[in-house]
Amino acid sequence: MSLRRTALKLLPTLCLCVTLVACGSGESRVVQGNRNGILHYGNGTEPQGLDPHIVTGLPESHIVRALFEGLAVKNPFTLEPEPGVAQSWDISEDGRTVTFHLNPQARWSNGDTMTAHDYVWSWQRALNPAMGNQYAYMLYPIENAEAFATGKLQDFAEVGVKALDKHTLQVQLVTATPYFIQLMDHYSTFAVHRPTIEKFGQATDRFTPWTRVENIVGNGAFTLKEWKLNRRIRVEKSGTYWDRDRVKLNGVVFYPTENISSEERMFRVGQLHYTQTIPLDKIPVYRAMENSPYVNAPYLGTYYYLLNINEAPLQDVRVRRALSLAIDRERLNNTVLHAANVPAYGITPPGTLGYQPPKLFGHDVAAARQLLAEAGFPDGEGWPGLELTYNTSESHRKIAVALQQMWKDALNIEVTLSNQEWKVYLDSVDQMNFQMARRGWIGDYVDPNNFLDLFLCDGGNNNTGFCDPQYDDMITRQAPRAKSREERYAIFYAAETLLMEQMPFIPIYTYTSNHLIHPSVRDMPSNLMDSLNLKYVWLDQNWEGAQ
């Protein structure tokens, strides 16, 4: 009896040892994946959902863009639009009428043919105020779209979108919009399958199960095969996709890798081909490696500090400029940020589709001290104090502490730090309840307009109190009427110069994308949007020989 009891007690330990030995040398997922053409992709977080007209985040976009395709897609190498569901498009002389010619081969994953009517219905859904689509504004360049989306117009027939026939879609724009074709690759403009949605509820219902594995119908290069909450999402190559011969992967598994340290460890042991990001402290280690899997590339985003220009002492432009001039961005980048980013001197990331922002200033302590003295605070005397608000995060804190010290050293002024939990911080910024606050902006499309329209008087993301009618005129009236890209960029350049002279925010750095990518992954180039086009990607089984 007691012997049996002892044996029973020892059993779990025994099992543990056996398992320990047994699972020592297994084939990693990456090796298996390379053989079977399955990409193992670290995707950041569990997606909120897969409905293109509801979701808002990056992890969602990666999966949605595998399951659906827009009228035009971005070439991952050049970011220029190329045919998607539309095999071609014409733009009228005045730039206000766009006619899409749909590919007759384009199919839904259940075999139905895709038609122009699918787009009319889907855009009505995407713009319907009851839908609560946070990206409805992607369709605002279309005539009357904004009025319909904000409930001012009830009749969708007045919105500038028409199906001329089964395969021709005509869109009437408010004004010439050079980046409109690019927007067709944003998921909020994707078509959704009407019969499937209506089978499970009303068009604008957010709570229906139409995106579940057993129900969803898409039109992308892949179809949904498995969705295990917080575990993985598995997609397989679609048999109905019009360009299926080009798709080389047999499938992709997306993992919700919320913890970036765990994600890096998964990569190290061959569980992932690709990581969404990399812990900052690991960058020097990977950089020092030979044949490093670390990939760092410019990214369409800017990290900056908002200045509430209604609050003293920031009402004075000299104080704002002094604060900006006192920052040694190169040093910050090389030390705290491990040289992983690019110092920024404007809001638009350099090289946004060929646009270079003005650089009006640099690190200049003497000029900064002079400006502060002129504003009435010589050597920091009489400084009323300033509070910097940021959302709780180790990297934001490190940057804030470094800048706090730079301001102390250069200008002899005190800046206090206040970290707030994410939603509290959002609320503070939204209510303009701050003096100086951290902010990041990631572009939705590659065009300087996407950054410069932030600071329009009524810009929803302005949050500084900055308002200049001349600036608004340049961005909203002059730029869209420009005859050429050069002329348009010249207007943007002048506008950004005006903006940086007023300095309603302090630019700090331009983001970069940072990934670990297994050497077997091919044709997944870095680009400014960090845009993934899985149609191109393939896995090289013989990567070791190739190296």
Next chain:
Amino acid sequence: MWRFIAYRLLQAIPVILAVITVTFFLVRVAPGGPFDSEKAVVPEVKAALEAQYRLDQPLLTQYAAYLGDLAQGELGPSFKYPGRSVNELIAAGLPVTAELGLYALLVAMIIGGVAGIIASLKPNTAQDYLPMSAAMIGICMPSFLLGPLLVLVFGIYLDWLPVSGWGDIPGDKILPAITLGSTYAAYIARLSRAGMLEVMTQDYIRTARAKGLPEWQVVTRHALRGGLIPVVAFLGPAFAGLLSGSFVVETIFQIPGLGRFYVQAAFNRDYTMILGTTVFLSTLIVLFNLLSDILAAWMNPRLRTQFSEH
């Protein structure tokens, strides 16, 4: 006994109701809402979203409606995951967290129990100090340190065990169970040592020894049952603690359990999810406390009499 259980269950109702009420109003007082995001949300869109989730109604109406739904077992739709109900999310996460908790408890009982018993046999010698010092370290070592350390040694350097996942790769449940269980192992070691020390001085142990039984039989057949009563009393709250406190381990090992939903819900201001998980976990805690009281009574006849008098 039945009267005691019924009495305790009745007592639980106002407790849980108070939890619901306090949580309901507290989350609404917290700054920021479920639909705030870094990119400004157009007022019309926000209004439409709020209408879809009944947030446009007066707070008391919402509260009454929530209680009504709850009475029917409906925890409402999640804000963060449109198209999924809180019931569904809990149902998806609970089995994983419960399994993890169970393994962790098993690890804790084996390691803690053995260490405690060994220590109690020769008090105040090296045989006592060694396991007890280890237990102290176990209590002090947080799982966010132990987890990555174990992963580094067994997952990366030795390549014996997977570094993350749950039920995907053989052996991926071992490290999370050990990480989560180790803190509790340390508590159990201390409890069982104290319990055993007390029992070992009792008359019936002396009698057993006098009968000439070998020491290991004295321990296993006579001392254990009495010596482990404090441990059993601890098991209920411990399991409830494991269920509600597994967030860190779930995050380190990418485990799709309830803990991650619970904490993320608070950050996302996912009102229904915060309420749903809180209500669910508080109910579990109440039940497990009751269960461990009953179990302790079953093991200790003296307590059983006390309960019957209730």
